[in-house]
Amino acid sequence: MRPVRIAVVGGGTGGTLVANKLASELRESVKRGEVEVHLFAERPEHYFQPANLDIAFKGADPRRFVRDERELVVRGVKLHLSPVNLIDLNDRRLSFNGSSLEFDYLVIATGSRAVPEVVEGLAESSYNFHTGQEDARRTWEAVSRFERGRAVVLVNVPHKCPPSPVEAAFLLDEHLRKRGVRQNVEIVYATPYTRAYPTHTIAEVVEPLFEEKGIQLVTLFNTDYVDVRERKVRSLEGEEIKFDLLITVPPHRGAEVITASGIGDEEGWVPTDKETLRIKGYDYAFAIGDATDIPISKSGVVAHLEAIVAAKNVLADIEGTGVEYCYTGRINCPLEVGEGRALFVAGTYTKPPERQEPSRLKYLMKKFFPNVYWPMVQGKFETLFDLYLGKPYTTRGGGK
Amino acid sequence: MRHVVDARGSFCPGPITELIKVYRKAQPGDEIELLATDPAAKSDVKAWAQKSGNEVVSIEDRGDHFAILVRVVRR
Numbered sequence: 279m280r281p282v283r284i285a286v287v288g289g290g291t292g293g294t295l296v297a298n299k300l301a302s303e304l305r306e307s308v309k310r311g312e313v314e315v316h317l318f319a320e321r322p323e324h325y326f327q328p329a330n331l332d333i334a335f336k337g338a339d340p341r342r343f344v345r346d347e348r349e350l351v352v353r354g355v356k357l358h359l360s361p362v363n364l365i366d367l368n369d370r371r372l373s374f375n376g377s378s379l380e381f382d383y384l385v386i387a388t389g390s391r392a393v394p395e396v397v398e399g400l401a402e403s404s405y406n407f408h409t410g411q412e413d414a415r416r417t418w419e420a421v422s423r424f425e426r427g428r429a430v431v432l433v434n435v436p437h438k439c440p441p442s443p444v445e446a447a448f449l450l451d452e453h454l455r456k457r458g459v460r461q462n463v464e465i466v467y468a469t470p471y472t473r474a475y476p477t478h479t480i481a482e483v484v485e486p487l488f489e490e491k492g493i494q495l496v497t498l499f500n501t502d503y504v505d506v507r508e509r510k511v512r513s514l515e516g517e518e519i520k521f522d523l524l525i526t527v528p529p530h531r532g533a534e535v536i537t538a539s540g541i542g543d544e545e546g547w548v549p550t551d552k553e554t555l556r557i558k559g560y561d562y563a564f565a566i567g568d569a570t571d572i573p574i575s576k577s578g579v580v581a582h583l584e585a586i587v588a589a590k591n592v593l594a595d596i597e598g599t600g601v602e603y604c605y606t607g608r609i610n611c612p613l614e615v616g617e618g619r620a621l622f623v624a625g626t627y628t629k630p631p632e633r634q635e636p637s638r639l640k641y642l643m644k645k646f647f648p649n650v651y652w653p654m655v656q657g658k659f660e661t662l663f664d665l666y667l668g669k670p671y672t673t674r675g676g677g678k
Numbered sequence: 679m680r681h682v683v684d685a686r687g688s689f690c691p692g693p694i695t696e697l698i699k700v701y702r703k704a705q706p707g708d709e710i711e712l713l714a715t716d717p718a719a720k721s722d723v724k725a726w727a728q729k730s731g732n733e734v735v736s737i738e739d740r741g742d743h744f745a746i747l748v749r750v751v752r753r
Contacts, residue, residue: 435695472722476692498729500698514702514753515730545699552687573688573696607687627687630716 282313282596285372285381287362287535289319289347290327291655292567292581292588293387298657299589301354304596308354313596315354316381318374319347320361324655325411326648328578331442331614334407334417335449343648344411350655365539367560383562383592386541386548387585388533390438390568390576396529397434399504404526407446408437420523421453426462427522432511433469434501434529436545438568438576441613441623443467443527444475444484448616450525451491465492468499468511468519479633480613480623487615487636530576532569547571552627553604555588562595564588574627579610582654582663583670590671601676608670612644620644680709685719686743693719694726697748701732704750709735712746720744 286297297317307313329343351357360375371380392408394401405421407414429450433443447467454460467474467488473481474488474495488495500514510520532546541557542548549558550570557563566588567581574580583605590603607627614620619636620643634640653659681700685693693714700710712723720737723746727734731752738745 435698470698471692471694472725476695478718498726500702500730544703573685573693 280380281311282307282383283379283381284313284315284383284385284592285379286315286317286385286387287365287372288387288389288533288567288569289317289321289324289357290387290389290567290581291578292389292569292585293317293319293385294324294347294350294655295582295585295657296385296387296566296589296592297355298350298352298655299585300592301352302657303589303593305354314356316356316358316379317351318358318360318362318372320359322347322359324350326651328439328612329648330407330411330414331445331449333411333414334405335421335446335453337418337422340411340415345652350652352656362535363538365535365541367539367541367557367563370562383595384564385588385592386536386557386563386565386569387567387581388536388569389581390436390530390532391534392437392528393531394526394528396531397501397503399506400434400501400526400528403504403506403509404432404524404528406526406528408439408442408528408530417525421450421525422457424454424463424523425459428464428466428520429523429525430466430468430511430519430521432499432501432524432526433467433471434527435470436576437527437530439611440476440575440577441611443469445614446525446527447493448487448491448614451493452616460492464494466494466496466519466521468496468501468513470498470500472497475613475623477623477625477631479631480621482633483621483635484613484615491616530568536569543571552607554591554602555584555605556591564591574607575609575611575623577609577611578651579608579667583608583667586660587671599676602674603671604674606668606670606672608667610667612640612647614641614644679705679707680711683710683712686713686715688714688716692716692722694722697723697726701730701748701750701753704753706750706753708750710748710750712748713743714746715743717744720746723748 566584
C-alpha cells in the first residue's frame with residue numbers, strides 16, 4: 279500500500295508553512311514511510327514580499343529579502359522545484375515537469391499575480407512594486423530621479439496587501455521631502471473606494487494625514503484605460519487624471535495553473551469555504567492565502583494563519599478525530615504612514631478593524647518582522663503568534 | 679441578468695471591491711445583489727452608484743446582513 283500523500287502547491291508564505299507544519303506534526307509517520315509531504319515551488323528564491331515597498335521607496339537592497347527555499351523546508355518535506363502544470367481535483371492527480379503525482383490531500387497555495395497588462399496602456403506607462411523585486415527596484419530608479427510634476431498613485435482591484443497603496447503614497451511623500459523637491463511635486467492618490475482606505479475606521483486616520491501632507495485624494499476611480507500618448511488615466515466613472523509619474527498597484531489574478539485546471543472563477547480564484555478552507559465540493563482539498571476567492575485581504579498574515587488552520591484540518595482528517603478547524607478571519611496588516619510611524623489594521627470576520635493611532639512602536643514591530651518571517655515559515659514561533667494574535671481558529675465536532 | 683455577490687464578513691478590503699469586480703463584466707440592464715455585513719457598504723454603494731451613473735434599487739435589512747440591489751445603467 280502506498281503512503282498517504284499530501285501535495286502542497288505553491289512555495290510562498292502559506293505553502294511553505296503548511297508543508298513544514300504537516301511534516302513536523304507527522305514526523306514519525308513520515309519517518310516510517312506512511313505519509314509523504316510534497317511541496318511544489320516554482321523557483322528556489324523565496325521572497326519576503328512586504329519589503330518591496332522598502333525597495334521601491336527607500337532604495338533598500340533587494341538581496342536582504344530573499345532566501346533559498348531549500349533552506350526553509352524542514353526535514354520530511356519532499357521539495358520539488360518545479361511549476362505544477364495541471365491539477366485534477368476529481369482524479370486526485372497533478373502533473374509537473376513531465377511527471378505526475380497522485381495525492382490523497384491537496385493544499386493549493388498558488389498565490390496571486392499582479393497583471394498590469396489586463397488594463398489597456400497600464401503596463402507600458404506605469405511603475406509598480408507588486409510584480410516583484412526587479413520592478414520594485416525600477417520604481418525606486420524612477421522615484422529617486424523624479425524632480426517635478428504630478429505623481430499619481432493609482433489603485434486597481436483586486437490587489438494583495440490592502441495597506442500597500444496608501445503606504446506607497448506616504449513613502450513617496452517622505453522620500454520627496456527628504457530630497458527637498460516635495461514642493462515641486464503634486465501627489466494624487468486615485469482609488470476605486472469611497473475613501474482613502476476601504477475600512478472607514480482606518481480611513482479616518484489616513485485621510486487627515488493625506489491632508490496634512492498635501493496628498494490629493496480622488497475616490498471612486500476605477501481605471502478604465504491609460505492613454506499612453508497623452509499620459510492620462512481614464513476611469514469607468516468618466517474622470518481623467520494626467521500624470522508625469524504613474525505608480526500603480528495593478529489588478530491581480532490567480533495563478534495560471536488554477537485557470538488551466540478549470541478550478542478557479544473567471545479571475546482564477548479558487549472557490550473556498552471561508553472557515554474550513556476546503557475547496558468547495560472537495561473534502562480532501564484546501565486552498566489558502568491569496569489563491570482563494572474568500573473576500574478578505576490578500577496578505578501574508580492571512581496566508582500564515584490559514585496555513586495553520588488548513589494543516590490542522592488535514593491532520594484531523596488523517597487522524598480521524600472528526601474535529602473541524604474554522605478560520606476566524608483574523609487579519610493584522612501593518613500600515614506605514616511615514617516619519618517612522620505605523621498602525622495595524624486588525625480584525626476578524628465578526629470584528630471589523632478598529633481605529634488605531636500610528637505609533638513608533640508599531641513601526642518598529644513592522645521593521646522587525648523580516649527577522650521573524652523566516653523562522654515563522656519554518657513553523658517556529660507558533661505559540662508566540664498565538665499569544666499576540668490569538669488562536670486563528672475555532673473548532674466544531676470531534677469526540678470520535 | 680442578476681448577479682449575487684456574497685460579501686458577508688468582508689470588512690477589508692470590503693464589499694465594494696466585490697461589487698466592482700462583478701460590475702466590470704456586467705451589461706446595462708443587469709442587476710447586482712450585494713450581500714454585506716459591513717454597515718458602511720450602504721453608503722459606499724450609494725456614493726459609487728451616484729458617481730458612476732448607476733442605480734441603487736433597494737437596500738433591505740435582513741437582520742444579520744444587508745441586501746443591496748443595484749441596477750446597472752451605465753457600463
